[in-house]
Amino acid sequence: MLLYVIRRLLQLIPMLLGITLMAFVIIKLSPGDFLSEMRLNPLVSPETIERMRENFGLNQPLAVQYLRWLWNAVRLDFGYSFAFQVPVVWLIGSRLFNTVLLNVVGFAVAWALAIPLGIYAARRQYSLGDNALSFAAYLGISTPTFFSGLFLLFWAFKTGWLPIGGMTSVDFEFLPWWGKVLDVAHHMVIPVLVVGVFSIAGLMRQMRAALLEVLRQDYVRTARAKGLREPVVINKHAVRNAINPIITIFGFELGGLLGGSAILENVVGWPGLGKLLVDATLQKDLYVVMAALVFGSVMLVVGNLIADVMLAFADPRVRYD
Amino acid sequence: MRVIHRHLIAAVLAGALCTAPALAQPAPPRPGLSTPRVVEAADIGRYGGTFVTSTISDPRTFNPIASQESSSPTGLLWEGLTETNRTTTEVEPNLAESWTVSQDGRVWTFRLRRGVQWSDGRPLGADDVIFTFDAIFTPGVQSSLPDVLTIAGKRVGYRKIDDYTVEFRTEQPFGPFLRTVGPVQIVPKHKLEAALRAGGAEFNRTWGVNTRPADLVGNGPFVLASYVPGQRLIFTRNTRYWKVDKRGQPLPYLTRLVMEIVPNQDAMRLRFQAKQTDMYGARPREYAEFRARQQAENFTIFDGPPTFGGEFLAFNQNPAGVRPPKLTWFQNAKFRQAVAHAVDREAIVRQVYAGRATVRYGPESPANRFFHNPNVRGYPYDLARAEQLLREAGFTKGADGVLRDSAGNVVEFTIATNSGNQDREAIMNLIRQDLAKLGMRVTAAPEAFNTLVNKLVGTFNWEAIVLGLTGTLDPHNGQNVWRSNGSLHLWWPKQERPATEWEAEIDRLFDQAATTVDQNRRRQLYFRFQEIVAEQVPVIYFATPLTQPAFRNTLANFSPAPLAFYDIETIYYRTPYR
Numbered sequence: 001m002l003l004y005v006i007r008r009l010l011q012l013i014p015m016l017l018g019i020t021l022m023a024f025v026i027i028k029l030s031p032g033d034f035l036s037e038m039r040l041n042p043l044v045s046p047e048t049i050e051r052m053r054e055n056f057g058l059n060q061p062l063a064v065q066y067l068r069w070l071w072n073a074v075r076l077d078f079g080y081s082f083a084f085q086v087p088v089v090w091l092i093g094s095r096l097f098n099t100v101l102l103n104v105v106g107f108a109v110a111w112a113l114a115i116p117l118g119i120y121a122a123r124r125q126y127s128l129g130d131n132a133l134s135f136a137a138y139l140g141i142s143t144p145t146f147f148s149g150l151f152l153l154f155w156a157f158k159t160g161w162l163p164i165g166g167m168t169s170v171d172f173e174f175l176p177w178w179g180k181v182l183d184v185a186h187h188m189v190i191p192v193l194v195v196g197v198f199s200i201a202g203l204m205r206q207m208r209a210a211l212l213e214v215l216r217q218d219y220v221r222t223a224r225a226k227g228l229r230e231p232v233v234i235n236k237h238a239v240r241n242a243i244n245p246i247i248t249i250f251g252f253e254l255g256g257l258l259g260g261s262a263i264l265e266n267v268v269g270w271p272g273l274g275k276l277l278v279d280a281t282l283q284k285d286l287y288v289v290m291a292a293l294v295f296g297s298v299m300l301v302v303g304n305l306i307a308d309v310m311l312a313f314a315d316p317r318v319r320y321d
Numbered sequence: 322m323r324v325i326h327r328h329l330i331a332a333v334l335a336g337a338l339c340t341a342p343a344l345a346q347p348a349p350p351r352p353g354l355s356t357p358r359v360v361e362a363a364d365i366g367r368y369g370g371t372f373v374t375s376t377i378s379d380p381r382t383f384n385p386i387a388s389q390e391s392s393s394p395t396g397l398l399w400e401g402l403t404e405t406n407r408t409t410t411e412v413e414p415n416l417a418e419s420w421t422v423s424q425d426g427r428v429w430t431f432r433l434r435r436g437v438q439w440s441d442g443r444p445l446g447a448d449d450v451i452f453t454f455d456a457i458f459t460p461g462v463q464s465s466l467p468d469v470l471t472i473a474g475k476r477v478g479y480r481k482i483d484d485y486t487v488e489f490r491t492e493q494p495f496g497p498f499l500r501t502v503g504p505v506q507i508v509p510k511h512k513l514e515a516a517l518r519a520g521g522a523e524f525n526r527t528w529g530v531n532t533r534p535a536d537l538v539g540n541g542p543f544v545l546a547s548y549v550p551g552q553r554l555i556f557t558r559n560t561r562y563w564k565v566d567k568r569g570q571p572l573p574y575l576t577r578l579v580m581e582i583v584p585n586q587d588a589m590r591l592r593f594q595a596k597q598t599d600m601y602g603a604r605p606r607e608y609a610e611f612r613a614r615q616q617a618e619n620f621t622i623f624d625g626p627p628t629f630g631g632e633f634l635a636f637n638q639n640p641a642g643v644r645p646p647k648l649t650w651f652q653n654a655k656f657r658q659a660v661a662h663a664v665d666r667e668a669i670v671r672q673v674y675a676g677r678a679t680v681r682y683g684p685e686s687p688a689n690r691f692f693h694n695p696n697v698r699g700y701p702y703d704l705a706r707a708e709q710l711l712r713e714a715g716f717t718k719g720a721d722g723v724l725r726d727s728a729g730n731v732v733e734f735t736i737a738t739n740s741g742n743q744d745r746e747a748i749m750n751l752i753r754q755d756l757a758k759l760g761m762r763v764t765a766a767p768e769a770f771n772t773l774v775n776k777l778v779g780t781f782n783w784e785a786i787v788l789g790l791t792g793t794l795d796p797h798n799g800q801n802v803w804r805s806n807g808s809l810h811l812w813w814p815k816q817e818r819p820a821t822e823w824e825a826e827i828d829r830l831f832d833q834a835a836t837t838v839d840q841n842r843r844r845q846l847y848f849r850f851q852e853i854v855a856e857q858v859p860v861i862y863f864a865t866p867l868t869q870p871a872f873r874n875t876l877a878n879f880s881p882a883p884l885a886f887y888d889i890e891t892i893y894y895r896t897p898y899r
Contacts, residue, residue, distance in 0.1 A: 042809055
């Protein structure tokens, strides 16, 4: 197993090389660079812009730029942001916690609700409850997050029950620690609801389908025939066998913890990585984009790896060696 | 909600106030300050309170010298030698209490206000001014200031006369001197000296957004208390500030200033309407709606001043970018004048700006009260006149309704603009419809901003464009656009010698105005420049949008003017709550 994990992690290296090289080339091939906007400023001379391009190293050949970036990145130096003149790592770090917090809470809420709901729906297939849940799930899947986000913000504005966007109140710094926790929790209701509803819908359908598949199996009939109580049949025999695809999804979502909610963050003004990275991409703040890409890729691979390892524990049939 | 929060703050702060009575009852101006600067305002204010505004972007740096954006909050922390009065646009003393200029207009001597202290209590003197300019001219320091401080190819010279006197020397008399050197934000030598010694690259990274707020020692009305990325900036009153009100009481009145960072304009609006912020710059379309609500929701929306910018249409006259016959049409002044007559500006004002704009024909906005020439050639909507001009230029409209030039070429071209800018896209489409009436076949093509910039200043491969540039107070700062050798001379950049007589005259006018110190004379020269542009219409203007700022009635001393909506130091709370 350890060998397998090591092998998987080693596979990361060529993959990261490929991803970063491709991203670098694509960013470079698209027209303009970070200094484009400055070129339309009457107060900035072309010589100054040329000097800046030199300072940023943007005048070097593409291969040199990439290799220089790579060499620094290998030593975990991701460079400075063009726009902010601060280390990229600091910039990402300043928003990382907020994004992770939102996604982890959303994730936990979604899983805590979706799994039992999926089981319920599978057990009472085509019942009124199942149909109602199916309908709600379709609604949830087909509502884009920006729309539900805007809708909830508008509702919050009309009722005044919840804050309209942001993560903290103006007087946050004056609050005692428990007040701060409550304040953030208050601000999180809308984004968590949006993130949660969206993934609950999908997850629940997955869980239902997987369980239905298993419930038709002979060993479930056998278990029931043995006279086992229904909760034992479901939880111990059926769910345990139906959980594999769900674990794979879990790993995938784990990888998406860093990104995934950029649009939502922008709509509700959550101070996470989303807006930062979207802006950086639009402005071609090269090193910020590259660092985010590297972090995102690593998270995705590690998330999937965790899922695979969990799969081995959950299902004795899965062996990697 | 807001009210509850404020009472909460009041309760929390009540304790703190006992130990800091100076806040509640400000002491008279510090002894030693020779002549505090008096700021005129409608009312004498009261002390205390928080003013909450919102902004769309995070600051990129707190370093006022390396900062490239005008919207950055550094203006609250650092000020310059002189200041432009936001209403009259005249230059007034600031950190310098007076100045003199030599007979030949080349030597400027500034006397600094004595007794001004940095926010950490150190005295501010000539050494700081000299250091600031040293930093600007240090190689590797990321600043566009050297561009504007290089006059006739030579940098402005400067030296210290004594601890409170600084002298500047220019190679030639320089007309916009005060407006160029005056606003440069003076930074503290004792805090930044080490960083500058470490080199330009290190200096650029100093005072970045990851700086401890306490390190940002300033001379402005506020000091930074905290910055939470993506959330807010909190400023508190600089108790060592050197400006006073008419009664001699120290400014600013406010205790705190909060800038909430929000994702977009809609969020700004929602927060204002939910009473979470105190100010909102409404869009033209929202003016009527806000007017109807202002009483019920306890705010005031102003019929604000015009903006400095404005969108325009330009035709490419660069032989490196377009070929005849298009080049021939675009270079023909009659063709451009016909287009100028064929665009229904009233429709643009109505449809794009919801009536919140004024029709415009010249390159300077009326916001620029001193330099704006109101009497330039106008192009009222007149299709008959446009058709006549086209006939004079040899164009004929056939029986099929299509316009052709004298050689029989169908007049068709593409107008580009940057996609995503709704105003520009709307203007572009209105122009397309208007020109269709003349028989021109116009394609409207929004493009990505970067692509467009590249065409404009790189490949020159474009035909017509709808764009807007940031307006500047002194027309001299537009020389990169208007002089024929300018790199932003939109219709034909970097000409080796002026292609037309009128471009040559504009060049001469800009040269002359740059080296004239008498402002009234400069004004005449720039008046002539505006007449030429309006006559030749290389760039066709349509409208000047108006602003419509809304302020909550709990605060006072707002008086929107073209340069700013208020002087932050005189804003006060009508009913102080702490």
